[in-house]
Amino acid sequence: MALQISTLFSYVRALPGTAAPLLRVRANYHGASVKFSHSVGPQSPQQAVNPATGPVLGIIKKFTTTAALGSSSQGNRFSSPQQRGGWFWLGKITQAAVLGVSSVALIVSFHTGSLAAMARKVNLNSAEGDWKETKDGLMSMTVKERRQYYRTSGFVPLEDVPVWTPSTGGSEVSHYPRNEKLTQKISVYSGDITKLEIDAIVNAANNTLLGGGGVDGAIHRAAGPVLKKECASLHGCETGEAKITCGYGLPAKYVIHTVGPIAHGGVGEKESKALRACYYNSLRIAADNAARSVAFPCISTGVYGYPPEKAVHEALATVREFLDEHHDKMDRVIFCVFLPTDKELYLQNLPLYFPAGEFSLSLSLSLSLPLSYSHSYTQYINCPCLY
Structure with missing residues (x-):
C-alpha cells in the first residue's frame, strides 16, 4: 500500500550568533x-x-x-x-x-x-533477517509490485473466480430472507487456495501456528519460511480464535490463521460453537484489516474429524449472519473446496442460506414442470406472502 506524500517542513535552528546553512541532501x-x-x-x-x-x-x-x-x-x-x-x-x-x-x-x-x-532486499526463501521489515516492505507494495515475489505459479485473480449462481431452492425451507446483493458476494471454488490472488486466505491451523499437515502445511510451504517467523511471534492461538499475518510469498496479501475444534468424540454444542467462532472471528479480523475478499478452506473436516455434512451448515450460517450485519465490509467470500464431495455439499446447501431470487426459482421450476402446470406454478411461487 503506497504511502501518502509527506508534507513535512524542514526546520533548522542555529546556534546563537551563527547563521544556519542550508543543507543539500x-x-x-x-x-x-x-x-x-x-x-x-x-x-x-x-x-x-x-x-x-x-x-x-x-x-x-x-x-x-x-x-x-x-x-x-x-x-x-x-x-x-x-x-x-x-x-x-x-x-x-x-x-x-x-x-x-x-x-x-x-x-x-x-x-x-x-x-x-x-529499498530493502526482500528474500522470501530465507528465514534470516527481520520479518517485520520484510512484512512492511511487502505491505507497502501494489499488487503488481508484489507479483515478482510470489512463490507459486499460476495465481488466480479474484476476477477469475466466478460468483455462485443459485439455480433452485434447497430441499428444506430457508430461514433466511432472499438478498441477491449478498448472494452475489459468494463463490464456491474448486482448487488450490494458495493460488488465490485476493486480500486474505484462511488457514486451518493448529494451536501452535507453526505449520502442520493438510492446508496448513500447504500454506506455509507456499508462503515461505518468513511466515513461520511471524507466526512464532503470535505465541499460538486458542481454538475458535483467529490471528492475522502477512501472506509473504503467497498471492494473498494476508493469511488469517484460525484453529478449529477437534471432533473425534462427536459434535456437541461446544464443538459447534467453536467452529462458528472460527468463521466469525476470521471475517471480523479480515474486516478490521480492510480485507474485502476472503477464502475459507473446509475447517476441521480433515484430521480433526468434524463431519463435513455438519460443518457446512456452521460455515454457511455464520457467513450469512456476518454479511447480514456487515454487508458493506466484504465484497467476496469464497468457499474453497478440494474434494468433489465437499463441493457437492456446498452447492446443495447454499440455497438454504442464500435463497434464489424469484426469477431463478421461477425459471428452474418452470423447466422442470410439464408445460400445462408451469405457468400457474410460477404465479404461485411469486406470491408475496411466501417471502
Missing part, C-alpha cells in the same frame, strides 16, 4: 544501503535564520535511485519515473551535530509509496 540507494551527502550552500538574506523568530522552512531536494533490489531474474529495477527519482521534503531537524554549526537530526519522508519497501 541527496539520497543514493544501492542495495539496502542509504547514503546521504551534504554541503553548505550560499545563503541569501531571505534564507538566513533569525534565532529570535524561528526556523527556515521548505528545504526541498531531489533524490535519485541508482540500483534495484531483490533477487529476481529481472533485477527488480524501478521502472517508472516516480520510482527512479522524485521529490521529498526534509523532515523535522532537531539536535544532532551537523558541520559543527547546529544540532540536527533528519527524518525523511519520501514521496514514492513503495520506495522504502523496495
